[in-house]
Amino acid sequence: MNELWPRLLVNYPYLAAAILFVIGTFTVLTHPNLFKKLLGINIMESAIFLTFVASGNIRGGVAPIRATANAEAVYINPLPSALMLTGIVVSVSVTAFALALIVRLYRVYGTTDLRRIVVRRKEVTGDDGFAQG
Amino acid sequence: MRFRNLCFLALALLVAYVAIMTVAELPPYGRPDNPVHNQVAERYIDGALTETGALNMVTAIVLDYRAYDTMFETIVLFTATLAVVITLKTGKGGGREQ
Numbered sequence: 001m002n003e004l005w006p007r008l009l010v011n012y013p014y015l016a017a018a019i020l021f022v023i024g025t026f027t028v029l030t031h032p033n034l035f036k037k038l039l040g041i042n043i044m045e046s047a048i049f050l051t052f053v054a055s056g057n058i059r060g061g062v063a064p065i066r067a068t069a070n071a072e073a074v075y076i077n078p079l080p081s082a083l084m085l086t087g088i089v090v091s092v093s094v095t096a097f098a099l100a101l102i103v104r105l106y107r108v109y110g111t112t113d114l115r116r117i118v119v120r121r122k123e124v125t126g127d128d129g130f131a132q133g
Numbered sequence: 134m135r136f137r138n139l140c141f142l143a144l145a146l147l148v149a150y151v152a153i154m155t156v157a158e159l160p161p162y163g164r165p166d167n168p169v170h171n172q173v174a175e176r177y178i179d180g181a182l183t184e185t186g187a188l189n190m191v192t193a194i195v196l197d198y199r200a201y202d203t204m205f206e207t208i209v210l211f212t213a214t215l216a217v218v219i220t221l222k223t224g225k226g227g228g229r230e231q
Contacts, residue, residue, distance in 0.1 A: 004157055007156075007157045007158075007161075008153065008156060008157055010161045010162055011156050011157070011159050011161065011162045012162065013162055014156040014159055014162065015153070015156050018149065018152035018153055018155070018156050019149075021148070021152060022145050022148055022149040022152065025144075025145055025148055026141065026142070026145040029141040029144065029145070030138055030141050054162065055167075055169050056169060056174075057162070057163055058163055058164070058165045058170070059162075059163035059164070061165070064178065064181075064189070064190035064191060065188055065189045065190070066181075066182055066188040066189075066190075067188045074165060075178050075190070077169055077170050077174040078174070078177055078178065078181075078190035078191045078193075078194055079173060079174055079177060079194060080169070081191050082191045082194035082195050082199065085191070085195055086202060086203075086206055089206050089209060089210055090206075090209060092210075092213075093209055093210055093212075093213030094213075096213050096214070096217050097213055097216050097217055097220070099217075100216070100217040100220040100221050101220060103221060104220055104221065
């Protein structure tokens with residue numbers, strides 16, 4: 001527990017990522033609007049991307065491209081950046097599918113508010129969506 | 134509803150505590166001797182130009198060393214597109230709005 005603040009401030013990109021992740025979690029849990037839940041998921045994804053890309057960085061290093069640097073330059077780690085390209089594609093796919101589901105829900109129920117969707121579902125079918133079978 | 138939000142706040146504070154304690158234990162940011170910069174990264178940095186001919190090492194990794202990963206990534210993208218079209222164009226409430 002001693003010297004907690006210096007260790008946190010040295011790792012300020014990771015700290016920012018942790019704060020972003022908590023903001024995303026809180027948004028997903030508390031907002032009834034489905035678009036805002038999706039925004040929270042995207043904020044959490046951004047936090048993960050920030051963690052990975054920051055872990056590959058070196059202070060004073062240059063981007064890992066041969067053409068732009070002199071011979072004795074220190075290149076940053078190219079592997080986390082390459083892995084996060086894959087992550088960004090998955091993030092875009094998940095976001096697109098979730099948006100499609102939200103549009104479909106809006107067409108059926110006329111709202112994107114999760115509480116109203118549950119209420120209308122109960123009115124129409126007598127089922128609150130949580131009962132078994 | 135207020136009680137629920139208080140529960141969620143407690144949960145978020147728990148997540149924040151765990152994340153911040155993890156950040157405090159991580160190796161210092163930006164040092165060249167961090168365990169992330171091991172022999173794998175060295176191999177990519179030293180061998181990318183001679184082994185693949187790409188000047189950009191990220192391009193070399195994505196399109197050459199991990200080409201299968203990129204290929205199946207396109208399948209992920211294709212499946213997502215397919216799922217979006219199926220979700221929006223079929224079934225009850227699908228197609229054009231009434």
